[in-house]
Amino acid sequence: MPYKSPEDHRNYYRTYMRRRRAELATAKPKAKLPWRPSCRMVATVRHWQYLAQHRPSHLRQPARAIIDGLDLTTDEGAFEACRRYQAHLDARCAARKREAEEREAVKKAPARCLFCREPASPDRILVGEGRYSICEDCVAEAANAIAAHKRSATESREQLERADAGYRYSVQGAPRHRLK
């Protein structure tokens, strides 16, 4: 930018730096242009119009909802369809972003025990990797439960065998050989 005098240049630069340090805008904001659909979007809407006229059964969602009730042969109708299409894309983009953020939040959250849902801590060490980890307390509890289950299963089998042996004894008399 040519300046009339060095003084002008200095003044300009001084103001510029002062505004920059104060984190104020240093340039005039650009006039925002009104939204306009992209060529691709216009072409897509034109394709939907073709489908609606010639092959209505090929018109799927969201195209069907977007052009519903619009006269696409007029500029206004086509423009409105583009506007609705843009709104649809924006909403989908926002939803995907939200989902990605939720996934990140889940990833960042401290690992929890799959059984008792308690978060991992120095007192509660998780065994196993990633999403499928169980705390040591629950592992011990599970081991006890399994041992108790096995014990009771063995006991009931032994009881059954004893009852069976007693029945045979009563029917056949004393066993001639040891029961297996």
Ligand SMILES: [Zn+2]
């Ligand atoms: Zn646990």
